[in-house]
Amino acid sequence: MQRISTEEVFDVLVVGSGAAGSVIAAQMARAGKRVLVLESGPARQMSDLISSQIWARRLKWSGAPVEEAGNLPIGHNFNAGWGSGGSALHQFAVWPRLHENDFKLKSDYGKGLDWPIEYDDLRPYYDKVQAEVGISGDATAEKWRPPGQKYPMAPLPVFAQGRLIDKGFVARGMTTAPIPLAINSEVYRGRKACLYDGWCDAGCPIGALANPLATYLTWAVEAGAEIRNEATVVKVLHDTSGRTATGVEYCDADGARHRVHASTVVLAAFAVQNARLLLASASERHPQGLSNKNDLVGRYLMTHPANSIYGIFNDETQPHLGATGGQLINHDHYSQKEKGKAFGSYQWLIANALKPNDLLGIANTRPDIYGAALDDFMRKAATHMGNMVFVGEDLALAENRIELSEHKDDYGVPLARATHNIQDSTAALAEAAVAEGLAVFKAAGAADPWAGPRIGMHIMGGTVMGEHAASSVTNQYGRLHELDNVFIAGPGLFPSSGAVNPTFTIHALAMRTADHILGNDTPSNSSPGQ
Amino acid sequence: MQHDRRKFLKSSGIALSVIVSGEILRVSPRSAQAAALPYQVLTEEEVATLQGLAEAIVPGAREAGVSHYIDKQLGAAAEDCLLMLKYLGVPFADFIGFYRGGLHSAGRLARLRFSLPWPALSADQAQTLLVEMNGDTDIEWDGPPAPFFFFVLRADASDVVYGTEQGFDQIGMPYMAHIEPAQAW
Structure with a gap:
């Protein structure tokens, strides 16, 4: 271990430069705070965002390995990002809002956890972020959309792929709307x-997609924040009382x-690394990890099936046209979470733009085909393929968790071990949706539609917010229950x-946390310089 | 000359740097294959197995330079490595062992069944082995699980065959790049 070489003082330290960290940094810097963002990955510029599914892999997680287990692993390395902008640099920019019935699962359905806030608490922040970064969509066509400003x-x-698949939804009496992007x-x-x-998902270098380099990270720098890359935070430090970082x-x-000091510390290093850092910051005052007296740090890990x-x-x-996230969306069955043996809301993201290669590329949609038959398939699919994605609700389960491994990274910090299993009711939700999707495709005219494997999309939980320390890690603003000046930001x-x-909600929550830190109880009117 | 070089890199789609006699040459995997440039990580036997196996799975993979591509990526730093394996739960430190284990097992399987190395197998013989690799029956195999190795190698071969501007063009899909991949890996 090399010696500690510098000690600096800032108003606010932000760990991570993704969606949440960028919003926090921008809002703090705009308010005149001296802000340092510590990012473990390399610096990224728009010119780095090369149009290639192969090159795009540089944007995915390349830090300390995450050990994964369970019947639906969270797919950390695919979902997480590496470098300035974090995972939001390769996001698909699908930005629907959570629905009003997503906030009180335990109270309303006897499952999972309740949020300490309701949709109406978040609504003004959705509206504010939406106005700042811009969203394209048709609020009226989204008959399921919760209240809020129009896009x-x-x-x-909508291109040929979307129009074709839409016929299947119409034939089955279902509704589609343009995806809010x-x-x-x-x-x-x-x-x-x-x-x-x-x-x-290779990163949009023209700034049309609201990745952090096009929005809040750049706005943070313009407002005076410093971004320090290749700076991997290994421990959160606190005073002798254990109450103040x-x-x-x-x-x-x-x-x-190096050690850097600040009156406010915000951990925005994504769900897994935030929990890992808290656990790895154990001290005499916090022997089980920072703010982990009740053994809740790392628990309630979730991923969308x-x-x-x-x-x-x-x-x-024309499957190459459009956005990676898709052209149309369906939330017809979102409001009804109880579906017999199945439980949860779900959505369809319809007519995603396709490329030939990569994990979600055309070649991998039929991993059973090889040899000459593969080339035949590729030539046909390149011009005649359609696809859509089921995204289902996961349940917050205490046993799904991030723990510290016995293995360590190059800096001596234990690796994260992420265990995630879905219950039968979630599996049933996915199975029913797949059957529905296949029927929609048949109705749309696809001769022999097929389904891909169940995967984990997005990562949430691990540092959940709540009303009480006995059942959550932070309060409604993301502040740790056991420390007065450490905040969590992000889907954790x-x-x-x-x-x-989750990316829109991540932005809105981070904006709400920033306002709270700055002492504003209602959404501030600060906006980026244009 | 400069124009020609840019044109070459543009057309190559993916490129890599290879050290020859202390000089760094920047070439595409396809060109490296054509020029028989030396390998940095893989042995001659591993390359032969890789080329034969990948070609049987994705026709065109050998000429597209799949062996140079994988060899180059295995020699890269973790954050520079572009192999799809990084998504699939295998720690970067185990990447070389993953490929070595799979290639050695595949090579042994070919010798056990047909007393031939992969490049010498007929199409039918290769097909027989690929079916065995993906089947439920026990085979002589001590590398990473055979179906998983097959999946990964198929993805790598698909990258170099279909994931380049030339590959897009081959299947009739417009590439429509914002920024073309014109630098060395």
Whole structure:
């Protein structure tokens, strides 16, 4: 171990530069605070976002390994990011809001956990973020949409693939609407409009997609925040009382240790690493890990169960066009969570833009095909394939958790071990949805549709918020119950998963936390300089 | 000359750097294959098995340079490594062992069944072994699980065959790049 070489003082330390960390950093810097963002991965520029599914793998997690177990592993390395912008740099920009019935699972259904807030507490922050970064969509067409401001931009166009699959939904009496996307359908506040080329998850270098380099991370820097890359935080430091954090210790790229201090510390290193850092920051005052007196840090880990439906159509589908996240959305069965043996809400994300290769690429949709038959399949699918994705609700279960492994990383910090199993009711939800999806594709004209394997999409929980220390890790603003000046930001706070992509909610929650830190009880009117 | 080099890199889709006699050459896997450039990690026997196996799974993989691509990635630092294996729960430190174990087992399987190395197998013989690798019956195999190794190698071969601008064009899909992949890996 190299010696501790520097000690600096800031107003706010933010650990992680993804969606949540960027929002916090921007809001703090705009308010005049001296902000340091510590990011374990390398610096990223827009020019790094090369249009290639192979190159895009640089944007995925390359830090300390995460050991995974369970019947539905969380898929950490695919879901997490590496470098400035974190996982939000390769997000699909599907930004639906949580529904009103997502907030009180335990009270309303006797399952999982309750949020300490309701939809109405979050609504103004959804509206605020939406106005700042822009969302394209059709609020009226989303008949299931909770109340809120209409989208500031018209939806992105629907291409052949979306129009074809939509016929299947219509035939079965179901409804679709344009997906709400944090992607510009027109020039918005100086950011360019989308070109519909389907490279979203390789990172959008033109700024049409609201990744942190196009929005809050850049706004944070413009407001004076410092981003320090290749700085891996290994411990949160606190005073002798154990109630107040004094800063953090981090290792730079050469392995040298540094200490930086601040009056406020915000952990925004994504669900798994936040929990790992708390557990690894055990001290005499916090022998089980920071703020872990009740053994709740790491628990209630969640991931959305997801399955893709595929089909080959007679008509050309132009599957390369549009956004990676899809063209249309369906929430017809979202409001009814109790479905016999199945439990949970779900959504369909319809007509995702496809590329030939990578984990979600065309070749991997039929891993059983090889040899000459593979080439035949690829040529047909490249022009005639359709697909859509089921995203289901997971339940917060205490036994699904992040723990520390007996193995350690290069800095001597124990690795994270993530265990995640779904219950029978969640599996039943996925199985019923897959059957529905196959029926929709048949109704749309696909001859022999098929389903992909169940995978874990998104990562939530592990540092859940709640009313009481006996059942949660933080209060409603993300502040640790056992320390007065340490906040968690990001999807780790979610006490329930809902069945929507989490990035919009991450932004809204982080905005709410920032306002609270700054002493504002209602949404502030600060906005990025344009 | 400079123009030609840019054009070459643009057309190559993916590129890699190879050290030859102390000089760093930046070439595409396809060109590295064509020029028979040396390998940094894999042995001659491993390369032969890899090329024969990958070609049987994804036709065109050998010419597209799958062996140079994998060899280069196995020699990269963790955060520079682009192999899809990084998504699949295998620690980076085990990547070389993963490929070595799979290739040695596949090579042994070919010798046990047909007394031939993979490049010398007929199409039918290769097909027989691929079915065995993906089947439920026990085979002589002590590397990573055979179906998993098959899946990973198929994905790698799909990357170099279909994941480049040339590969997109081959199957009639417009590439439509914002930023073309024109630098060395």
